[in-house]
Structure formats: C-alpha cells, structure tokens
Amino acid sequence: MAPLRSRSRRRAVLTAALLAVTALPGSPGPAAAQPAGGTPPPGASIARSATAAPGPPAPAALSCPLRTVATALVAAVPDGRTLRLADGREAVLAGIEVAPAASAAGAASRDALAALVAGREVDLRQGVPLPDRWGRLAAWASVEEGARSLQLVLLAQGHARVAARVEDQACMPALRAAERAARAALLGLWSDPVYAVLAAERPAEILKRRGEFAVVAGRVDSVRESGATIYVNFGRRWSEAFAATIPKRIERALAAAGLDPGRLAGRRIEVRGVVEQRGGPRIEILRAEQLTVGGRPDETR
Numbered sequence: 001m002a003p004l005r006s007r008s009r010r011r012a013v014l015t016a017a018l019l020a021v022t023a024l025p026g027s028p029g030p031a032a033a034q035p036a037g038g039t040p041p042p043g044a045s046i047a048r049s050a051t052a053a054p055g056p057p058a059p060a061a062l063s064c065p066l067r068t069v070a071t072a073l074v075a076a077v078p079d080g081r082t083l084r085l086a087d088g089r090e091a092v093l094a095g096i097e098v099a100p101a102a103s104a105a106g107a108a109s110r111d112a113l114a115a116l117v118a119g120r121e122v123d124l125r126q127g128v129p130l131p132d133r134w135g136r137l138a139a140w141a142s143v144e145e146g147a148r149s150l151q152l153v154l155l156a157q158g159h160a161r162v163a164a165r166v167e168d169q170a171c172m173p174a175l176r177a178a179e180r181a182a183r184a185a186l187l188g189l190w191s192d193p194v195y196a197v198l199a200a201e202r203p204a205e206i207l208k209r210r211g212e213f214a215v216v217a218g219r220v221d222s223v224r225e226s227g228a229t230i231y232v233n234f235g236r237r238w239s240e241a242f243a244a245t246i247p248k249r250i251e252r253a254l255a256a257a258g259l260d261p262g263r264l265a266g267r268r269i270e271v272r273g274v275v276e277q278r279g280g281p282r283i284e285i286l287r288a289e290q291l292t293v294g295g296r297p298d299e300t301r
Helices: 004-022 044-051 104-117 150-156 169-184 203-207 248-256
Strands: 067-079 082-085 090-093 121-126 137-143 213-219 222-226 229-233 243-247 268-274 276-278 280-284 291-293
Touching (some): 067 104, 067 137, 090 150, 137 150, 150 169, 203 280, 243 248, 268 280
Antiparallel strands (some): 067 082, 222 229
C-alpha cells in the first residue's frame, strides 16, 4: 500500500487537474473525468464527454488579435472541425486536429461540435488571412457574438488536439492550456491509447500511426547533423529509433523561439506532427509550435 503522503499528493494533483478543466469555457465538470477503479475501454470517455451538455456561454479565452471576416448560419457539420455554412462556403477550425471522421473519436468530436453550433450563427475570425489547402476558410470560430471559442471548448472537452501548424502564434498559450487540462484529466480522446501521447522509446508503437497525426514524448539521446538535416534522436540505434528531423534552414527560427536544437540532448521534449517512416519512425519539425520542452513522463503510453 502506498504511504499516506504519496496518496495525498496524487489526490491533490488530480483535484488540481479537474479544477483546471472546469475553469475553461464550455468544459464539462468533474463528473466527466475518468472514474476510479481502472482505465475505461477505448472510446468510453469519448462517448461520455460527447453527450455532456456544453453549458452556458462563457467569455472567450483567446487573447490573440483577430478580426471578423464572416458571420454565417451553420447548415451542417461534416466532421469535428468543419462547418458547412448556409451560404455554401465551408470553414475549418484553425489551430486544432481531430480524429478521423470514420472513427469513434471522430464521430464524438463531430457530435460535440454540432451540439454547439447546430442552427446557429458563428462568428469567423482570422489573424493571418490564409485559406487551407482545399480552399476552405480557415478561421477561429465562436458563437453568441464571440462569447465562446469553439476551438477551446473542443480542446477542453478532449475532442481535439493542438495542431502542428498554428498561424496565429498569440493564440497558442490558451490552446495549450486547454489541451493540457484535458490530458491531465484523461478526457475524450486522451483516454484512448490510439490518441494518447506516445512514448518515444517505443518506435514500433509509433510506426503503427504512420501517416497519422500524433504526439510523441521522450528524453533526447543525442542531436546530430547530416547534410541539410538535424536529427534529434531518441535512441542509439538511429536506423530503428524514433527521431525528429529538423531542416537546417529553420534552425535559427527555432533558436529565436527558445528551442535551440543543439541544446536538446538530455532533455525531455514533446513533438507533434504526421508520423513518417525513414528507417525508424520520424516526425519532421518545420515550425516552433511542433516542439515543446518538458512534459510529464507518466503521460506516455
């Protein structure tokens, strides 16, 4: 049996995580957290948080400078981050990634988004005015004249993850805080091993996510350069171990963001992006938001 002090510390950590989640706009209450007595089967927490009432409108927590580019009625929600507008256009929620639409987690995110916007007008805002690669309007969305950030609600409920590409960098602190709270409480997709943070020391498990968006965390074994590429290695067998690859052309940009690749050896970091296979599993780092220093070892699976 664990000492009383240790058990008290674990209870305090869990309580703090639940309070952080409920403090975010549109987040489910403590009842949505994982119950004691074992890990639920994949999809259990996803289904529970998808059916939870979104709650009353709360002040938006995004502090980044944005301007409204459109206000439109939502006609349909094809997936967990896409809005089909009544005027025929499509808008995609910027800054987040959701599970594939055909999966249980993807269906849960779609249902959660639909519950927030069905038959309502949304305010679509942009900082950097860029469409996505399919020509859709990539925007930050809210309902009730900006009273609720849809991205933050989905992140706080565990229906989304922060994307590998976020054009409006000033929005990042709020996005990360919402994701961090959902992760700590194992809400939504964070309760499912398919979407949980992957351990860098388990390359075989990472390869199962080839072609998919993933979050990988671990301790950096070494940092090496070869030609125009910097390799952030998480194991000594470079041809088999997981590695993050960084084009040398963006080394200065990362260093300016406080993420000097040369100083990562021996540190625990987290990377996010699409898993590729080049010998071992790889994630290419092209932007600073893909890389985070720190993180809890007990989050990985």
